[in-house]
Amino acid sequence: MISKEDFTKLHLEISPYIHRTPVLSSGLLNKLAETEIFFKCENFQKMGAFKMRGATAAILALNDKERAKGVVTHSSGNFAQAVSLSAKSLGILAYIVMPSSAPQVKKDAVKTYGGEITECEPNIKAREKAAEEIQQETGASFLHPSNQLEVIYGQGTAAIELLEEKPDLDIIITPVGGGGLIAGTALAANYFGNNCKTIGAEPFEVDDAYRSLKSGKIETNSSTNTIADGLKTQLGDKNFPIIQKFVSEIIRVEEDEIINAMKLIWERMKIVIEPSSAVAFAAVLREKEKFRGKKVGIIISGGNVDLSNLPF
Amino acid sequence: MISKEDFTKLHLEISPYIHRTPVLSSGLLNKLAETEIFFKCENFQKMGAFKMRGATAAILALNDKERAKGVVTHSSGNFAQAVSLSAKSLGILAYIVMPSSAPQVKKDAVKTYGGEITECEPNIKAREKAAEEIQQETGASFLHPSNQLEVIYGQGTAAIELLEEKPDLDIIITPVGGGGLIAGTALAANYFGNNCKTIGAEPFEVDDAYRSLKSGKIETNSSTNTIADGLKTQLGDKNFPIIQKFVSEIIRVEEDEIINAMKLIWERMKIVIEPSSAVAFAAVLREKEKFRGKKVGIIISGGNVDLSNLPF
Known part of the structure; x- marks a missing residue:
C-alpha cells in the first residue's frame, strides 16, 4: 500500500496534467438535506470525469x-x-x-x-x-480503469484536494462502480482526514459492492438495469481489500431517487452531472438522520451525459 | 449618469448581498470559436441570474x-x-x-x-x-426590471468584476432583452475597460434593439417567437440613450444557432445556462472573423431553465 508521503508525491506529479476542480456548496441543497455538503466537482475535470x-x-x-x-x-x-x-x-x-x-x-x-x-x-x-x-x-x-493500484491512487487525489480545502469533513461519499474511486478516496480520507469516514453509494439495481461487503467476497450483478451507467461494473481484487478495510458502509438508492437528486443538482447548482454522480447525493437525501449536523464531502464523479437522452 | 467613483461605490455596497460569480473558460470552445472567451457566470448568481x-x-x-x-x-x-x-x-x-x-x-x-x-x-x-x-x-x-438607472448600474457590476479579473478584454458581449444588462455593461466597459467595446446579441426573431439602433428610436417586436424567452421585451427611454452612445453593434442570430450554442456550453463546460445566455456565444460563432485574435468576455445572464422542456 502507498505511504502518505508517496500519495502526496503522486498528487504533485499528476497536478500539471489535471485541473484542480472547484469545491461548491448550495445553501438550498444544504437546507433540503439538513446538513452541510461540499461537492468536489470532477465534472469540471479534463475530459469531464475523475478518470x-x-x-x-x-x-x-x-x-x-x-x-x-x-x-x-x-x-x-x-x-x-x-x-x-x-x-x-x-x-x-x-x-x-x-x-x-x-x-x-x-x-x-x-x-x-x-x-x-x-x-x-x-x-x-x-x-x-x-x-x-x-x-x-x-x-x-x-491500464485497468479501476483495478490497478496506480489508478486507484490517482482517483484518490480528488479527495486529497477536497480535504486540503475542507480538512474537518466527517464523511466523504462517492458512487461505487468498479471500485477505483471509492478505494482511492477511502485511502485519502484515512491519511489526510481528521477521523473522516468514507461511505459508498450504489443503485439497488447494481448493489454488488453492498453485497460484497456483506459476504466478504466479490459479488457480481445478474442484471444492470440502472440509469447510473458508470456503476454497472464490479469490484476487483486490488480495490476490494482496500474497500473492506476503509469503507464503513454502502448506502443503496432507488432509480427515482437518483433522477430526483440529479435534477436538484442541475436546477439548484446549475451544473451538469452524470446520473452516476447523483447517486451519492441521493444517498444523503435518503438517510438524512445519518448525516444531520455533519460536514459531508461528495465526489461529483463526472459530467459526460447524452443531452438528447435525459431522464427528465 | 453615474460617475466612475459612484459606480465603484455601488458595486461595493451591493457586494455583501450578491455572489461574486466565477469567470470560466474552455479550451475546446476557444478552439471552436477561434478566439479567447471568458464567461462571466451569472447563472451561479443568487436566484440564478444577474437580475x-x-x-x-x-x-x-x-x-x-x-x-x-x-x-x-x-x-x-x-x-x-x-x-x-x-x-x-x-x-x-x-x-x-x-x-x-x-x-x-x-x-x-x-x-x-x-x-x-x-x-x-x-x-x-x-x-x-x-x-x-x-x-x-x-x-x-x-422597481423596473430594465428601465431604471439604479437597476442598470447594478446589472453593470457583473462587467466590473469581469474586467477586474480580465482587464485587457477587447470586447464584452451580452444578450439584449429589456436593455438593462447591456446598458450597464457598456457603461462599465467604458469606465473600467481598456478600449473595451460592448456588443449586443439578439435573436433575429426579436431584433427590436438591432432595429432601434438603426432607426434611432425604440422599436417593438410584432411577434416574439424565440426560445430565448428572456429577450422578448423592448428597450426603454432610460437605457436606450446609453446603448446608443456606448454599444458598438448588435449581432443577430438564428434560433438553431442559439440551441447549438446552448448545447455546446452545457456539454463542454458542464454548466446549465438559459437559452437567452447562449445568444451571446452564438453571435461569436456566427461572426468568427470579427472576434479572431481578440479577448472576448461573455456575460452568461442566467441558468433558470425548465428541465422538462429542453430543446435537445
Whole structure:
C-alpha cells in the first residue's frame, strides 16, 4: 500500500496534467438535506470525469522504455477518453479497444484526444482478447480503469484536494462502480482526514459492492438495469481489500431517487452531472438522520451525459 | 449618469448581498470559436441570474422611509425572484404582480423568497394597473426590471468584476432583452475597460434593439417567437440613450444557432445556462472573423431553465 508521503508525491506529479476542480456548496441543497455538503466537482475535470486522474497517475508510473511502447485499455466510456488524453499530454501512444456498439460520439471523443481505436465484438471476452493481442504485438502496457493500484491512487487525489480545502469533513461519499474511486478516496480520507469516514453509494439495481461487503467476497450483478451507467461494473481484487478495510458502509438508492437528486443538482447548482454522480447525493437525501449536523464531502464523479437522452 | 467613483461605490455596497460569480473558460470552445472567451457566470448568481444585482442596487438606493413601505414590481420571470430575495435580505416587503398564467414553479419560487404575490390578467395593461394600485395603497416604491438607472448600474457590476479579473478584454458581449444588462455593461466597459467595446446579441426573431439602433428610436417586436424567452421585451427611454452612445453593434442570430450554442456550453463546460445566455456565444460563432485574435468576455445572464422542456 502507498505511504502518505508517496500519495502526496503522486498528487504533485499528476497536478500539471489535471485541473484542480472547484469545491461548491448550495445553501438550498444544504437546507433540503439538513446538513452541510461540499461537492468536489470532477465534472469540471479534463475530459469531464475523475478518470483523468487515475489514467495520468498510471502512465506517469511507467518507465521510459514502457512509455515508448504506449498504453492499451478496453473501455466504452470515460476511461477510454481519459487514457487517450493523458497519453497525448505525455506524448505517448494510446491503443483503445472499443466495442463496435459504442456510440459514435464516444468514438469521436477518443479520436479527438488522439487515441487509436480498435473495434471488437461487444462482449467482455472479445474486449480482453483484443487488448491482449495489442499488448503482445506492440508491447504496450495495459491500464485497468479501476483495478490497478496506480489508478486507484490517482482517483484518490480528488479527495486529497477536497480535504486540503475542507480538512474537518466527517464523511466523504462517492458512487461505487468498479471500485477505483471509492478505494482511492477511502485511502485519502484515512491519511489526510481528521477521523473522516468514507461511505459508498450504489443503485439497488447494481448493489454488488453492498453485497460484497456483506459476504466478504466479490459479488457480481445478474442484471444492470440502472440509469447510473458508470456503476454497472464490479469490484476487483486490488480495490476490494482496500474497500473492506476503509469503507464503513454502502448506502443503496432507488432509480427515482437518483433522477430526483440529479435534477436538484442541475436546477439548484446549475451544473451538469452524470446520473452516476447523483447517486451519492441521493444517498444523503435518503438517510438524512445519518448525516444531520455533519460536514459531508461528495465526489461529483463526472459530467459526460447524452443531452438528447435525459431522464427528465 | 453615474460617475466612475459612484459606480465603484455601488458595486461595493451591493457586494455583501450578491455572489461574486466565477469567470470560466474552455479550451475546446476557444478552439471552436477561434478566439479567447471568458464567461462571466451569472447563472451561479443568487436566484440564478444577474437580475439579483440590479434589484439589490435599486433597493439600496431607497431611503429608510421608502424602505419601510416596501417595493413593488410586475414580472413573471427572474426579476420577480430577484426583487423578492433582495428585499428579504434587506428586511423589507416585496409586492410582486404576476400574471395568473405564470407557471406554478415561478410563483412558488417567489413565495420561497418571501415575495407577496398579487395575481392579475395576463396582459401588460393589467400588470401595470395592479402594480400602480399597490403603489397607491401601500406607498411601496416601484422597481423596473430594465428601465431604471439604479437597476442598470447594478446589472453593470457583473462587467466590473469581469474586467477586474480580465482587464485587457477587447470586447464584452451580452444578450439584449429589456436593455438593462447591456446598458450597464457598456457603461462599465467604458469606465473600467481598456478600449473595451460592448456588443449586443439578439435573436433575429426579436431584433427590436438591432432595429432601434438603426432607426434611432425604440422599436417593438410584432411577434416574439424565440426560445430565448428572456429577450422578448423592448428597450426603454432610460437605457436606450446609453446603448446608443456606448454599444458598438448588435449581432443577430438564428434560433438553431442559439440551441447549438446552448448545447455546446452545457456539454463542454458542464454548466446549465438559459437559452437567452447562449445568444451571446452564438453571435461569436456566427461572426468568427470579427472576434479572431481578440479577448472576448461573455456575460452568461442566467441558468433558470425548465428541465422538462429542453430543446435537445
